[in-house]
Amino acid sequence: MSKIGVIGAGKWGSALAFALGQENEVYITSRTPRDVENFVSLEEILKLEYLVIAIPAQQISSWLEDNFVFNNQKILVAAKGIEATTGRFLNDIYKPYVPDENIAFLSGPSFAAEVIKSLPTALVINSHNENLSAKFATFFPPFIKTYTSTDVMGAEVAGAYKNVIAIAAGICEGLGLGKNAAASLISRGLVEMQRFGYVYGAKEESFVGLSGAGDLFLTASSTMSRNFRVGLGIAQGKSQKEILKELGEVAEGIGTTYALNKIAKNKDLYLPIATEVYKMLEGEDPHISLKNFLSN
């Protein structure tokens, strides 16, 4: 039994606290205080050796700057996204605060709503430090099968990019374009994210496995996904503001789309689906954008 601190009591942080709490002593904290078991102050959590951080990618940089004090903690990053304003990956953002050997990244198909019901789930723990991944793997309960990998970039790219493809898939569904279109969009999305990942040295195995195909198939085919629901909202002609208000939770695909657009311009990369999603988030008519993309 280990002591683990979870930072961020949103959907994913709470589900992970529940899962990890099956066989460990788990404490949780969040920006907004909650009346939940083992809720403690941030100060208390930061004293623990093992931390899971479930703060979204768009907020983590300022959170680290304002709150984090490194004390040789071992960190498991649970967020999936690329910073919109800078195009930075999470491992870059954490770098000035946590050394490589102390950090791991969680990936794989895992709706919080199913984890909190103890439904069977498979996750990948990605770290350059294989001992650390192996250690984090021991914390999970039997209903979560864990795999480990050293392909941090692959896990990061896949986890972030699948959210963008999920938005596109939601638009496709919302426009009633059919299952043929959805399947072609998802498979081309997988190729697009893999090609993008190679630019950063990501490995093929992450894209064909749980972190890539697994998470993409889950998110891009279900209304349980917030990003998929963002796509449905776009297809209905709703504004980004309206969609986010209705959602009431984070949809990392939006910020990641802006990040990808920035990176594509800087590095002159061809990211066709991400580019169409960007245009639609910026107000282009989805009937034109997605239909054009799917036809000759």
Ligand SMILES: NC(=O)C1=CN([C@@H]2O[C@H](COP(=O)(O)OP(=O)(O)OC[C@H]3O[C@@H](n4cnc5c(N)ncnc54)[C@H](OP(=O)(O)O)[C@@H]3O)[C@@H](O)[C@H]2O)C=CC1
């Ligand atoms: N939900 C899911 O099924 C999964 C989510 N993820 C990823 O996990 C991450 C978190 O998602 P999820 O928990 O679902 O999102 P939620 O919207 O449910 O929760 C967001 C969390 O982030 C915290 N937060 C937001 N802004 C700030 C800030 N400026 N400073 C500090 N804390 C902040 C919130 O704190 P508070 O509420 O206390 O204000 C809350 O704990 C995302 O990257 C998501 O992609 C990954 C796998 C599965």
Ligand SMILES: O=C(CO)COP(=O)(O)O
């Ligand atoms: O990452 C997730 C499942 O693996 C959650 O996806 P959404 O954020 O789209 O709900």
